[in-house]
Amino acid sequence: DGGITQSPKYLFRKEGQNVTLSCEQNLNHDAMYWYRQDPGQGLRLIYYSQIVNDFQKGDIAEGYSVSREKKESFPLTVTSAQKNPTAFYLCASSRQGNLGKETQYFGPGTRLLVL
Amino acid sequence: GQQVMQIPQYQHVQEGEDFTTYCNSSTTLSNIQWYKQRPGGHPVFLIQLVKSGEVKKQKRLTFQFGEAKKNSSLHITATQTTDVGTYFCAGPGGYQKVTFGTGTKLQVIP
Secondary structure, three states: OOOEEEEOOEEEEOOOOOEEEEEEEOOOOOEEEEEEEOOOOOEEEEEEEEEOOEEEEOOOOOOEEEOOOEOOEOOEEEOOOOOOOOEEEEEEEEOOOHHHOOOOEEOOOEEEEEO | OOOEEEEOOEEEEEOOOOEEEEEEEOOOOOOEEEEEEOOOOOEEEEEEEOOOOOEEEEOOEEEEEOOOOOEEEEEEOOOOHHHOEEEEEEEEOOOOOEEEOOOEEEEEEO
């Protein structure tokens, strides 16, 4: 099966705790993205990466960190500095960055809930 | 920064009625994409429009890109319950990234 996988599907975090969300793709895509979606809201870009070992902040990067050590993997860490982390997190990839002209393929998402 | 707004935010229609969502950008777009997100699911790519005034059809769905390339619309003819979900437009949002619209949530009443 080709596609994007995210794990876990549901994640519970205690206040003050860092958690890492996994995103893996086997589509051989260069670009990967992390979005946050709040109930009834659109998608807001957290971080994106066009190539291995390089990534850029999106619109709401504060309180988050990422790494891109491998082409197929783009994990997102939600740090304790993120004051309102409860949301639906979506990972996506595209063949290239290409100024938004490439189709984005989304993973199934991770729902993060802070206890 | 660029803003992409969609109207309406919510729409309830009786099954069989038509539905239209509108997407408006504060800046001219080189292209626009449309995605559908089913309840509890993830966005899935529907189509991309590139040319000014372009119209594309997918069965009961008709997509249009405005002449000035600052707006777009998605029209569904004779809605079905399978059309339920949130429809997002998306356009280039700066260096190598995409800006998603606010989305229109469609509910179809059987």
